[in-house]
Amino acid sequence: MNNSVKLRLACRLRNRAEVRDEELLSKLLTKDWKVGxxxxxxxxxxxxxxxxNPRRDEFILTLSLKKPEHLENLIKSIVxxxxxxxxxxxxxxxxxxxxxxxxxxxxxxxxxSEVKLSGVDLKVSAYPSHEALTVSYRVGWAxxxxxxxxxxxxxxxxxxxxxxxxRMMGWMR
Amino acid sequence: MSEEYKREHVFGIDYGTSDFKYxxxxxxxxxxxxxxxxxxxxxxxxxxxxxxxxxxxxxxKELPLFLESRKSLAERMVYPMRNGxxxxxxxxxWRVVEELTKYAxxxxxPGDEEFEGFYLVASVSMVAPRYMYEKLFEIFKRxxxxxxxxxxATIIPQPLAVAIAHKIPTCVVVESGHGNSQICPxxxxxxxxxxxxxxxxxxxxxxxxxxxxxxxxxxxxxKEESLVRRVKEELGLLPRELDSAIDYAKANPExxxxxxxxxxxxxxxxxxxxxxxxxxxxxxxxxxNHEIFQSYFARGMPKPSDVxxxxxxxxxxxxxxxxxxxxxxxxxxxxxxxxxxxxLLSGGNFGWRVPEDLRExxxxxxxxxxxxxxxxxxxxxxxxxxxxxxxxVWRGCIVYGYAVPIDYEWDWNRMEGWLYLx
Numbered sequence: 084m085n086n087s088v089k090l091r092l093a094c095r096l097r098n099r100a101e102v103r104d105e106e107l108l109s110k111l112l113t114k115d116w117k118v119g120x121x122x123x124x125x126x127x128x129x130x131x132x133x134x135x136n137p138r139r140d141e142f143i144l145t146l147s148l149k150k151p152e153h154l155e156n157l158i159k160s161i162v163x164x165x166x167x168x169x170x171x172x173x174x175x176x177x178x179x180x181x182x183x184x185x186x187x188x189x190x191x192x193x194x195x196s197e198v199k200l201s202g203v204d205l206k207v208s209a210y211p212s213h214e215a216l217t218v219s220y221r222v223g224w225a226x227x228x229x230x231x232x233x234x235x236x237x238x239x240x241x242x243x244x245x246x247x248x249x250r251m252m253g254w255m256r
Numbered sequence: 257m258s259e260e261y262k263r264e265h266v267f268g269i270d271y272g273t274s275d276f277k278y279x280x281x282x283x284x285x286x287x288x289x290x291x292x293x294x295x296x297x298x299x300x301x302x303x304x305x306x307x308x309x310x311x312x313x314x315x316x317k318e319l320p321l322f323l324e325s326r327k328s329l330a331e332r333m334v335y336p337m338r339n340g341x342x343x344x345x346x347x348x349x350w351r352v353v354e355e356l357t358k359y360a361x362x363x364x365x366p367g368d369e370e371f372e373g374f375y376l377v378a379s380v381s382m383v384a385p386r387y388m389y390e391k392l393f394e395i396f397k398r399x400x401x402x403x404x405x406x407x408x409a410t411i412i413p414q415p416l417a418v419a420i421a422h423k424i425p426t427c428v429v430v431e432s433g434h435g436n437s438q439i440c441p442x443x444x445x446x447x448x449x450x451x452x453x454x455x456x457x458x459x460x461x462x463x464x465x466x467x468x469x470x471x472x473x474x475x476x477x478x479k480e481e482s483l484v485r486r487v488k489e490e491l492g493l494l495p496r497e498l499d500s501a502i503d504y505a506k507a508n509p510e511x512x513x514x515x516x517x518x519x520x521x522x523x524x525x526x527x528x529x530x531x532x533x534x535x536x537x538x539x540x541x542x543x544x545n546h547e548i549f550q551s552y553f554a555r556g557m558p559k560p561s562d563v564x565x566x567x568x569x570x571x572x573x574x575x576x577x578x579x580x581x582x583x584x585x586x587x588x589x590x591x592x593x594x595x596x597x598x599x600l601l602s603g604g605n606f607g608w609r610v611p612e613d614l615r616e617x618x619x620x621x622x623x624x625x626x627x628x629x630x631x632x633x634x635x636x637x638x639x640x641x642x643x644x645x646x647x648x649v650w651r652g653c654i655v656y657g658y659a660v661p662i663d664y665e666w667d668w669n670r671m672e673g674w675l676y677l678x
Contacts, residue, residue, distance in 0.1 A: 089284055093263060104423070121423065134423075134655045136259070143658060145285060173284035195366050208282065212363050217282040 088240050090154070091133075092144040093169040094161055099139045107142065108132055113160045128153040151240070155233045162227050170232070172218045172239055179216035182239055183209060190216065200238060201231040262662050265407070267374035268653030269360060270414065271353070273337050273381075273457060274434030275604065277650040278360035280374065281658065287650040288360070290316045294352030296332045297322060313355045339435045339455070340381025341565045342388060354395045361405040373400070373407030373678045375662075377653035382413040382431070382438045382446060383453050383568040389671070397677050408674035410657070410666060415440035417652025418602040418642060420659075426591070427598035428580060430625075431649070432541070432605035434458040436570060439583040441595050450586035452579050455570035456541060456560045458605040461488055464540045464549075467557050472530040477523065487525055490516050493618045494538030494608040496627070498546055501617040505532035511613060535618070538608050542624055543575035577628035599639040601625065604646045 102110050108130070109118040116123040121132040127149035135142040148154055162168055174182050183190035186198045188207050198205045203226055208217040218239060222232060268287065270277040276292040294313040314322045336342055336349035343349070361374060376396065380388060389411050396409045412420075415429035419442045431438045437454040441447045465488040466478040477483055491514040495501030505512040514527035514534050527534065539546060544560060553559050560572035571579065584595045606621040619627075622639040629637045642648040666675035 091281075091284055134659050136659060137661055138259075141259075141263075171282055171284070173282060175286075193363075193367065195368050208366065210364060213279075213288050215283065215288075219282065 088148045088236075089173070090146045090148060091171040091173075092146060092158075092161075093171070094142055094144065095166045095168070096140045096142070096164055097166055098164075100135060100142070101139075104132065104135055107135070111161050111164060113156065115156065116160075125153050125156070126150065128157075130157060151233055151236050154236055155227075155230075158222065158227055158232050162222070162224050165223075167221050167223045169219060169221050174216045174218070174239075176214050179209075179214055182218065183207070183216055185238060186218070188216075201234040202226065202229065203231050203235060205235070259662055261372070262375045263658060265371075265374050266654055266657030267361065267364065267376045268650045268657065269357065269376065269378045270417070270649040270653060271337050271378065271380050272414075272433050272603075272649070273340055273436065274335075274459075275646065276356050276360070277647060279650070280364050281654050285647070285651070286644075287647055288363075289646075290356070290359075291319070291335075292337050292356065293319070293333055293335045294355055295319050295322055296334065296348065298332070311355075313351055315352065315355045316359045337381070337435070338459075339565055339570070340383055340433075340438070340453075341385065341568070342391075344387050344391075350391060350395070353392070354398065357395060358399060358405075361399060365403075365405050371404075373404045375657050375674065376406050376409040377657040378409065378411045379414045379417045379649050379653050380411060381436075382415050382440050382451050383566065383570075384413070385566045393675055393677075396675075400678050404678045406677050408662075408676045408678075410660065410672065410674050412653065412656055412672070413440070413446055414438070414649045415442065415602075416446050417649045417656065418600055419652070420656050421648050421652035422600060422642060424598055424600065426594050427600050428584060428595045429600045429602060430576070430580065430606075432457055432601070432603040434604070437576070437579075437603075437605070439579050441583055441587050441591075443587070443591055443595075447587055450583050451568075452583040453568050453570045454560075454574060454576070454579055455563050455572045456544065457603075458485070458488075458541075460544070460560055461492060461537050461541050461605070463557060464552065465492060465537055467552050467555075468527070468530060468533045468536070469525070471533070472525075472527050474525060477525070483518070483523075486518070487516060488537055489607075491525075491527065491534050492537035492608065493534045493610075493614065494542070494621060494624055495535040496617055496619045496624070498535060498539045498548070501535040502532050502548075504617045505535065538618075538624075541576070541605060542621075542628065543577075544573055545575060575628070576625060577632055577634075580625075580629065581632060581634065593636060596629070596634055597636055597638050599625070599637065600642055601639060602642045602645045602648045606641055606645050 105120055108123045112123055116125045123130045129147045131145045133143040133145050180190050188196045190209050191211050196207045203220050205218055205220045266281040275289050277287040277289050279287040294315045334348045334352050336352045396406050399405045414431050418429045426443050428441045434457050436457045439452045441450045462484050466484045469478040512531045514531045516525045562572045563570045584592050601621050610618045622641045626637050626639045664673045666673040
């Protein structure tokens, strides 16, 4: 798995955004995030506002994620203002095969499958001729508060590896 | 049909002059890429019959498997978008476009019953005439004959897609691909009267690279276009200032030496004492007027010529800074400073690499163009290379498809909106 994972989030707002596009992230994110013009950064993870729809009740973010907990942090901050958030992962090459295997999905056949994970329905689309796999799911506050986002992320991208030192010392805990 | 369905099924296609970039919104940040070309199989040949090859045109990743001799390559390989414009009656080029479009959509179309076709956003050159839009829509309609692949389609010019991807409503987009370069000032919409095109792109640099390879003793390899392109991408450099870069290269031959091994073959290219010519490759794209290029023209290398294609005049030898200035000066004076302060460079032709130890003499495209514009008296210039310039058009298509509401129907006067096909 790559050093940073790239995701796309489509967020459906409860009310239409009344701030300018440039102000949306600062309105939604917690103070840990350094907010710039349409982008925000937290310890190497970068979120970008890709677009708001013309009705201004939905927006799309792209996220380049360094640490899984940043995803949870981001989702928790945004979901309070949203009916739901759709989270999209796209995997290519060996990563696509590995994720398909982890989810028990046939990668060699093009098509859409549904998989349940942590109480959430995942939609898995396989494109074997391009060696690509897309996984998407929808979360609202209920799923977020149960910690589903982090659990699913770890299942898809693998739990962060502990350092060799912590693994050596693990027996002491 | 809901906005939510559309959001899941936006599909972007960038008909680039060299590469064809495509894929649905769910692919994230990086589209699939194949070469924008098709190979017409000799269906009368005994081997085609024996092998039961039923298609007349081969496109996509498996194309190399069907290639025959080098001679037939020239006759049978068609690059439809070479200069961004396809002749109305060039049936072979249109056939390739149709096949590529089908190849792209087919490979991502889900098989489930819920699928009612993609919302396709296609992007073509800024200089594409109206009949190209009409022809493309006809092709899109035909896509649905066997199975519904396209719910609705729209077409946008490539520079507008770049501006959309970067959410910059006022800017100059310089899109430089394989076949040509387009300079397009944008103030909410492209300012069509100010668009300027150069008959120079990555292919011009390839032609020069081929000459350099011949001079260095690799005349046999210089005939293989894809190899020449690879050598250009790996060894070509963009000089900060050409004369001093050449002096530097001659004083530091080992530092500048260009050597390249082609993986999977026994080929090793070593430019040796000709390594200083690495700087010519980048310079030629930005300014082919330096006297050093005269020796190549004198030996028969074709000079980029001024040509008229459709209604558009493509300049051959105008340097890139002059082209930007001429284009911007066709816009209202009040707008000009805003345009100079946001110049976006997009397209694979701006991806010049700068090796760490050559930072003194080699530069990236944005720095080169900034200094060229400053030399010509333009102050407060900000030139930016788009993030992954090869893909910015495709990304713009995706953002555009997401943003245009489903009930905003195609209007031939405004040239925007969705044309429903299913």
